[in-house]
Amino acid sequence: MDRTFFQKIWDDHTVADLGDGAFLIHIDRNFLHEVSGAVSLKNLDAEGRSVRCPELTFATLDHVLETVPGRGMTTRMPGGNDFLREFSERVGPHGIRYFDLDDPRQGIVHVIAPELGAALPGMTFICGDSHTCTVGGVGAFAWGVGSSDSEHALATQTVVATKPKTLRVNFTGTLPEGVFAKDMILALIGKYTANGGTGYAIEYAGEAVASLSMDGRLTLCNMAVEFGGRTGMVAPDDITFEYLKGREFSPTGDEWDRAVEYWRSLRSDPDAKYDAEYELDCSTLTPQVTWGTSPEHVVGIAETVPDPAGSSDAVMRSSRERAASYAELSGGQQVAGLPIEGAFIGSCTNSRIDDLRAAAEVLRGRKVAPGVTAICVPGSTATKLLAEAEGLDKVFIEAGFEWRESGCSLCMSGATGGESFPKNARVIASTNRNFEDRQGPNVRSHLASPVTVAASAIAGHIMDHRQLVPLEAAQ
Amino acid sequence: MEPFVSVAGPAAAIMRNNIDTDQITPGHTGMKVQKSGFGDGLFFNWRYLEDGSNNPDFILNQPPFTEAKFLLAGPNFGCGSSREFAVWALRDFGVRAVIAASFGAIFTSNCFMNGVAPIILDETEVNAITAEISPASPEITVDMAAQNVISPSGRIFPFQLPALQRERLLEGLDAIDFTLRREPDIKSFQVADGARRPWVYKITSSREIVA
Numbered sequence: 025m026d027r028t029f030f031q032k033i034w035d036d037h038t039v040a041d042l043g044d045g046a047f048l049i050h051i052d053r054n055f056l057h058e059v060s061g062a063v064s065l066k067n068l069d070a071e072g073r074s075v076r077c078p079e080l081t082f083a084t085l086d087h088v089l090e091t092v093p094g095r096g097m098t099t100r101m102p103g104g105n106d107f108l109r110e111f112s113e114r115v116g117p118h119g120i121r122y123f124d125l126d127d128p129r130q131g132i133v134h135v136i137a138p139e140l141g142a143a144l145p146g147m148t149f150i151c152g153d154s155h156t157c158t159v160g161g162v163g164a165f166a167w168g169v170g171s172s173d174s175e176h177a178l179a180t181q182t183v184v185a186t187k188p189k190t191l192r193v194n195f196t197g198t199l200p201e202g203v204f205a206k207d208m209i210l211a212l213i214g215k216y217t218a219n220g221g222t223g224y225a226i227e228y229a230g231e232a233v234a235s236l237s238m239d240g241r242l243t244l245c246n247m248a249v250e251f252g253g254r255t256g257m258v259a260p261d262d263i264t265f266e267y268l269k270g271r272e273f274s275p276t277g278d279e280w281d282r283a284v285e286y287w288r289s290l291r292s293d294p295d296a297k298y299d300a301e302y303e304l305d306c307s308t309l310t311p312q313v314t315w316g317t318s319p320e321h322v323v324g325i326a327e328t329v330p331d332p333a334g335s336s337d338a339v340m341r342s343s344r345e346r347a348a349s350y351a352e353l354s355g356g357q358q359v360a361g362l363p364i365e366g367a368f369i370g371s372c373t374n375s376r377i378d379d380l381r382a383a384a385e386v387l388r389g390r391k392v393a394p395g396v397t398a399i400c401v402p403g404s405t406a407t408k409l410l411a412e413a414e415g416l417d418k419v420f421i422e423a424g425f426e427w428r429e430s431g432c433s434l435c436m437s438g439a440t441g442g443e444s445f446p447k448n449a450r451v452i453a454s455t456n457r458n459f460e461d462r463q464g465p466n467v468r469s470h471l472a473s474p475v476t477v478a479a480s481a482i483a484g485h486i487m488d489h490r491q492l493v494p495l496e497a498a499q
Numbered sequence: 500m501e502p503f504v505s506v507a508g509p510a511a512a513i514m515r516n517n518i519d520t521d522q523i524t525p526g527h528t529g530m531k532v533q534k535s536g537f538g539d540g541l542f543f544n545w546r547y548l549e550d551g552s553n554n555p556d557f558i559l560n561q562p563p564f565t566e567a568k569f570l571l572a573g574p575n576f577g578c579g580s581s582r583e584f585a586v587w588a589l590r591d592f593g594v595r596a597v598i599a600a601s602f603g604a605i606f607t608s609n610c611f612m613n614g615v616a617p618i619i620l621d622e623t624e625v626n627a628i629t630a631e632i633s634p635a636s637p638e639i640t641v642d643m644a645a646q647n648v649i650s651p652s653g654r655i656f657p658f659q660l661p662a663l664q665r666e667r668l669l670e671g672l673d674a675i676d677f678t679l680r681r682e683p684d685i686k687s688f689q690v691a692d693g694a695r696r697p698w699v700y701k702i703t704s705s706r707e708i709v710a
Contacts, residue, residue, distance in 0.1 A: 036692075036696075039681065039684050039685055039688045040681055040684050042663050043662055043663060044661045044662040044663060045661050046661050046662075046663040046664065048678065048681060048684070048685075050685070050688055050689070050692065052699045059530065059582075060581065060582070060583070062532045063532055063533065063534060063583070066532055066533070067534060071675075073675070076685075079700070079702055080699075080700070080702075101526075102527060102529060103529050103530055103531055106531065106532050107530070107532055110532045144698070144699075146696070147699065152581055152583075153580075153581055154579065154580050154581040154605055156581075167604075167605075168581040168605050169581060169605060169608065170581050170582075170583035170586070170605060170608060170609035170612060171534070171583045172534075172583060172609065172612035172613065172674070173608055173609075173612065175675070176612075176674055176675050176678065179675045179678075179679070180675060180678045180679060180681075180682075180685060181685060181689075182678060182681075182685055184663070184674065184678065185608075186607075186608075186661055188604075218517050218575055218578060219516075219517070219574055219575040219578070219601050222575065222601050222602075222603075222604070223601075223604070249578075249579075249603075249604075249605075250578075252575060252578065252601070252603070252604070253604075254604045270705070271705075272704050272705050272706055273702055273703075273704055273705075274705075275698035276703075276705065279697060279698050280698075282697075282698075283696075283698050286695075286696065318517045318519075320517070338514075339514050339515065339516050339573040339574070339622070340516060340573075342514070342515060343515045343516045343517065343573065346515065436526075439521050439525065439526040439527070440526030440527055440530060441526065441527035457519075457521070457579065457580075459519050459521045459522070459579060460521070460522060460544070461521065461525060461544060462521060465527075
């Protein structure tokens, strides 16, 4: 019988069928960070259990670690130092590979895992963070878990999982110039709502996906969780193999060839059936920007905020009214032109080298508008070093951006009382969550691609980067 | 884990969709390296005013819902961050089940790990139960054995949970102990898989080779 790409991975990792849709699934890679990982390890230790397969377990610091230059093993997040201390003290005795503060391999787990070849096609990959689905970009089945599931995997190298249904999203047409993977996923969530993917393992396919770089695919998969999906994934192809070859933990020699042969088999068979199929035409897509407090509150940059009262469903109407009130916006208002006080390029969604290069192209020779606090946080120390080798740091700094050390920064820390924008600020960010208070108390976050963020930082208001006046013309 | 057989108690309705785990437990309310002690932080930003006093407009501050054992909510409850603190806060507050049309996937798994039942009913059913709830008749019953929600007026709404998860809730079973019984299966899986996909298990760092 013809099987989907996802079904093949699922079958290859089933240790036991526990009945009624529940399975015991083998975990190939369990990645830990200092927040959920500290709780998992502390509880594991308290129960007197050991890590069953330390060689399949990786650890780093990203969530509460400061990103300011000269940072150390302390954080301003209330209670955060306990996470840093407990985690760093507990990882070592279990023999887990650990990329700490000063290791060039440190970074946001979902950025470093593909970068290091620690996540490979066909693998099951978990981490105690919802954006673990990012790693589906290399063709892994990757999903976020809580501390208890992570602890379960430490003790047993398995998790109990309910088998998701399968959804294929066909991104048809060619992506127009100046429109990015971030715009694709935001538009998809806008079209089908934030729970459009609930219950599904999502496979992204179609012309626009096939031509995306690995960094773009990782962005696309990153927000599968914002779509309600268990995971998002792209079947591995030559772009995948080219990206992974020679990475630190990728297989080498004969083993590489053998792996690639297996990876090539991980494609949906021609007559494989999905439980659902969605479609999005990319050929007419424009840069997307969110207006409210859910990623589904999104419009094309030339469009206006929809009238919340226009929702037929009562729960959705009251939710949208609350979102508009929080954002201090009303139906019919233009999104482009809204003045901003902050701009952030970073997070597991958009902090990779492609993102930094694209944003730098906009920033080169331009200046951030007065009154805008602009911050760039590369997703990994390796990405930061690569960007610096290319001189991108100078472009950001000369434009007026802060250039920081790698970590989750304002995407996570703002919600925990750590690094954050000032109270009530309106900001634009390349992150994944515009939830209430996500980037600081009462901060209004607008999500967009790094290029839209860069252009908006220059303009001082939300701006369509395609309308930037070319530098030659401006002079 | 506390077994969940049949529980009756007040049900508080928060009928918004996409209630994310950041709102259930705002991070600044004190994340701690432990699995309990989070009840006071539940819905912190909605539950308390800026001066720290209770927000009288929020349902969990209105008796008898201060003793809520159940939440009724709009679709996609528990979306967002994987933070298990959200479930620990619900559990520590006393919530035994959340009833909604859909849930975030990670939140669902976290619920099962901690003896909190994520119960899926159709939106119309959730609305029907909500319409019956009042301070004078706040109580519903969740019968895990029969898989029914019973509304204040006695209407019965059947639900379904996976057999394994229901068994765990009924008996309060620890998941790791349960899986460790399958150690021989895990071992034989790894032996067979290691022959087929050796690169998964024999991990060598190219950096370590150079060094």
